[in-house]
Amino acid sequence: MNALPPADQPDPLAAFDALRTPEGSALLDELRDHDPAQELATATRLRRAHPAALVSAALGQARLRQRAVAKFGEADAHRMFFTPNGVEQATRTSVAGYRAGRFAELGVRSVADLCCGIGGDAIALARAGIPVLAVDRDPLTARVARANAEALGLQDLVEVRCADVTGIDTAPYDAVFVDPARRGGRGRIFDPEAYSPPLSWATEAALKAPRAALKIAPGVPHEAIGPQAEAEWISDGGDVKEAVLWFGKGFTPGTFRATLLPSRTTLASDGPLPAPPVGPVGRYLHEPDGAVIRAHLVAQVVERCGGRLIDETIAYVTSDAPYTSAATASYEITDQLPFNMKKLKALLRERQVGVLTVKKRGSAVEPEELRRKMKLQGPHAATVFLTRVAGAPTMLIGRPVERP
Numbered sequence: 485m486n487a488l489p490p491a492d493q494p495d496p497l498a499a500f501d502a503l504r505t506p507e508g509s510a511l512l513d514e515l516r517d518h519d520p521a522q523e524l525a526t527a528t529r530l531r532r533a534h535p536a537a538l539v540s541a542a543l544g545q546a547r548l549r550q551r552a553v554a555k556f557g558e559a560d561a562h563r564m565f566f567t568p569n570g571v572e573q574a575t576r577t578s579v580a581g582y583r584a585g586r587f588a589e590l591g592v593r594s595v596a597d598l599c600c601g602i603g604g605d606a607i608a609l610a611r612a613g614i615p616v617l618a619v620d621r622d623p624l625t626a627r628v629a630r631a632n633a634e635a636l637g638l639q640d641l642v643e644v645r646c647a648d649v650t651g652i653d654t655a656p657y658d659a660v661f662v663d664p665a666r667r668g669g670r671g672r673i674f675d676p677e678a679y680s681p682p683l684s685w686a687t688e689a690a691l692k693a694p695r696a697a698l699k700i701a702p703g704v705p706h707e708a709i710g711p712q713a714e715a716e717w718i719s720d721g722g723d724v725k726e727a728v729l730w731f732g733k734g735f736t737p738g739t740f741r742a743t744l745l746p747s748r749t750t751l752a753s754d755g756p757l758p759a760p761p762v763g764p765v766g767r768y769l770h771e772p773d774g775a776v777i778r779a780h781l782v783a784q785v786v787e788r789c790g791g792r793l794i795d796e797t798i799a800y801v802t803s804d805a806p807y808t809s810a811a812t813a814s815y816e817i818t819d820q821l822p823f824n825m826k827k828l829k830a831l832l833r834e835r836q837v838g839v840l841t842v843k844k845r846g847s848a849v850e851p852e853e854l855r856r857k858m859k860l861q862g863p864h865a866a867t868v869f870l871t872r873v874a875g876a877p878t879m880l881i882g883r884p885v886e887r888p
């Protein structure tokens with residue numbers, strides 16, 4: 485049973501239901517483009533015509549929708565509903581759609597989405613044509629997930645159940661998807677056994693199903709990944725979003741994969757790669773995508789570009805010949821000098837650099853502080869890499885090479 489909220493706080497379920505009444509919907513429409521800086525004035529105006537509790541729920545929801553645009557896009561975010569944790573933890577459309585596509589390609593016809601949150605993954609699965617049982621134990625979150633399925637016209641494909649996932653019989657489903665909660669009261673949880681439910685429970689549930697996917701933090705130690713899983717790190721627009729462990733027919737246990745959205749470029753290996761060569765900085769520097777680094781596939785980039793690492797502990801790759809790929813950001817290097825702020829300042833002044841991008845790996849220097857000290861002036865742009873070359877603190881200066 486839910487504990488009753490204190491008398492001065494509205495029941496969150498009732499407050500949410502009020503948003504779905506015609507009056508609530510009209511308020512949300514009105515607040516679509518509202519400026520958060522004007523919130524006080526807006527609230528005062530709206531309270532003249534609407535109950536204060538509804539106005540405050542609508543303003544809260546309008547804020548969450550604005551935050552959700554980055555993950556769900558304008559059109560969906562303004563039709564959907566969110567909770568603060570729900571928007572934070574939801575999978576973005578690009579990644580959820582990619583994963584749902586992998587299930588659909590294998591002919592999966594039903595999925596139990598255990599830990600559905602506000603429904604980011606359930607929506608993508610339904611849009612891939614797969615019926616979903618979406619389960620969350622938090623009553624408000626489950627209600628929001630149901631509202632989202634309805635708002636997007638997917639109610640016939642998504643059944644939402646408010647329950648603890650540990651009591652769900654997944655036998656009738658072709659596949660199981662688990663996205664455990666990874667945030668406790670004090671922020672992010674790094675130990676996979678502290679997830680809710682723990683990774684060991686999720687793995688057991690996965691192994692019982694014909695096929696399964698478990699979403700985990702991208703920083704998960706490789707040792708925590710069992711031999712039965714294909715592990716895939718996914719980035720979107722160059723930012724690593726998650727790791728997913730795939731189980732069952734159609735996946736390749738022991739494979740480590742990096743998939744880069746939106747291009748869907750994928751690199752994979754079925755075992756640890758030999759250590760790549762290390763050598764002097766050439767004309768080009770390549771920064772591998774974070775998913776490639778997390779999946780321990782930098783050696784493949786080194787091989788593809790015919791290059792070498794600049795330091796055995798640093799994920800910067802260098803080559804003499806030009807090379808571009810979706811898996812790397814590449815730069816043409818114009819200068820290499822030992823780390824020295826004064827020399828850097830002089831060089832940037834001489835080159836009339838007014839816009840400096842600072843990249844660093846293996847350096848403790850704060851980019852903002854460096855930029856401030858450089859007192860930049862001039863019409864040109866440059867990129868500086870603060871790093872180590874063969875163990876020595878080094879500055880590399882260059883400019884981006886556009887991908888064709």
Ligand SMILES: C[S@@+](CC[C@H](N)C(=O)[O-])C[C@H]1O[C@@H](n2cnc3c(N)ncnc32)[C@H](O)[C@@H]1O
Pocket residue numbers: 570573574575576598599600601602603604605606619620621622625647648649650663664665666680681
């Ligand atoms: C990371 S979120 C899921 C996000 C979702 N995949 C999405 O894209 O919107 C995890 C959810 O698991 C739920 N949860 C945690 N432990 C649970 C359990 N034992 N049973 C059911 N739900 C649980 C939490 O309430 C939370 O909403």
